[in-house]
Amino acid sequence: NAGVTQTPKFQVLKTGQSMTLQCAQDMNHEYMSWYRQDPGMGLRLIHYSVGAGITDQGEVPNGYNVSRSTTEDFPLRLLSAAPSQTSVYFCASSYSEGLGNTIYFGEGSWLTVV
Amino acid sequence: AQSVAQPEDQVNVAEGNPLTVKCTYSVSGNPYLFWYVQYPNRGLQFLLKYITGDNLVKGSYGFEAEFNKSQTSFHLKKPSALVSDSALYFCAVRDGTSNTGKLIFGQGTTLQVKP
Numbered sequence: 001n002a003g004v005t006q007t008p009k010f011q012v013l014k015t016g017q018s019m020t021l022q023c024a025q026d027m028n029h030e031y032m033s034w035y036r037q038d039p040g041m042g043l044r045l046i047h048y049s050v051g052a053g054i055t056d057q058g059e060v061p062n063g064y065n066v067s068r069s070t071t072e073d074f075p076l077r078l079l080s081a082a083p084s085q086t087s088v089y090f091c092a093s094s095y096s097e098g099l100g101n102t103i104y105f106g107e108g109s110w111l112t113v114v
Numbered sequence: 115a116q117s118v119a120q121p122e123d124q125v126n127v128a129e130g131n132p133l134t135v136k137c138t139y140s141v142s143g144n145p146y147l148f149w150y151v152q153y154p155n156r157g158l159q160f161l162l163k164y165i166t167g168d169n170l171v172k173g174s175y176g177f178e179a180e181f182n183k184s185q186t187s188f189h190l191k192k193p194s195a196l197v198s199d200s201a202l203y204f205c206a207v208r209d210g211t212s213n214t215g216k217l218i219f220g221q222g223t224t225l226q227v228k229p
Contacts, residue, residue, distance in 0.1 A: 004157075031215055043158075043204075045216040058214055090157060097215030099146040099208040100165040107157040 002026050006091050006106035013081040013113045021076040021109050023091030031094045031101070032074040036060065036087040037108075043090065049074055050097050081113045116141045118205050120220035127195045127227055135190040135223045137205030146208040147188045148217065149179055153201045161203075164188060175199070195227045 007022045025032065033048035045058030049068040063085060065077040074093075078085060089109045094101040117140045127133045139145055146165055150158040162173025169181045179190045188205060202224050206217040 033216065040221075042219045042221055043217070045214060048214055048216065050215070056214070058216060094215070097213070099144075099210050099215070100163075102148070102160055102163060103208075103217055104160060105150070105158040108155075110155075 004091055004093055004104055004106035006089075006109050008109060009107065010110045011112070013078070013111065015081060015083060015113060017081050018077065018079050019081065020078075021089055021091070021111075023074045023076065023106060024072050025074075025091075025093040025104075026072065027093065027095075027104070028071060029093035029095055029104075030071065031097045031103075032068065033058070033092045033103070034064070034066065034074070034076045035090045035092060035105075037090060038087050046076065046089075048097075078111075083113045085111065086113045087111060116207060116209055116211055116218055118207050118218055118220040120203075120205055120223045122223050123221075124224045124226060127225070129197050129227050129229050130194050133192050133195040133199070133225065133227070135203050135205075135225060137188045137190065137220060139186050139188060139205075139207050141207055141210065143210050145181075145186075145188075146210070147179075147181065148206045148208070149173065149177070149188075149190050150204045150206065151201045152204065152222075158204065161190070195225075197227050197229055200225055200227045 034046040035043040047066040049055045091106040094103040149161040164181045205220040
């Protein structure tokens with residue numbers, strides 16, 4: 001009963017380094033997304049995907065790339081980490097982008113950029 | 115613009131007492147409303163949602179929420195609070211004005227249940 005699985009849980013990066021946050025879901029969901037959670041800012045959408053091969057930008061896409069080669073996986077790439085990207089990142093999925101569908105979240109990835 | 119407001123940063127209740135966490139919304143069109151709970155260093159767990167139908171929605175862990183269209187509210191309730199209910203609670207609405215399918219969240223309310 002895995003649901004949405006994110007790795008790593010905690011990561012410290014140096015400014016300028018790159019890394020990939022992994023996300024996988026086993027619910028055969030078409031819709032997947034990445035949010036970041038910051039104090040006082042709530043959760044904001046970074047990128048989303050409505051199916052394999054289709055991705056699009058959310059509210060705060062700068063500095064991040066995504067790809068969706070399979071239905072199950074939706075990795076988030078930080079190309080050149082900056083301190084402003086210190087945050088908690090959540091991957092999420094739902095059956096579709098339909099408004100009534102429940103979005104399920106992963107356990108989060110705590111990222112610190114020094 | 116669509117928005118969700120949680121007017122209380124923190125709610126304190128005694129164990130065994132009823133609890134209410136408030137949420138109001140502003141949307142164009144039909145509201146699709148959700149409640150999530152977040153425990154420290156954990157992800158958001160889905161509690162319940164309102165799509166259509168009965169105004170009283172029942173969810174996980176004994177929680178329920180009352181949808182009130184005239185007051186544009188969707189308050190989370192539980193008849194008898196447990197210490198283990200202490201957590202951060204988020205109200206959210208699915209964004210129907212963009213094609214992103216995103217959730218628009220309130221700022222969150224910390225629930226403290228004291229023994």
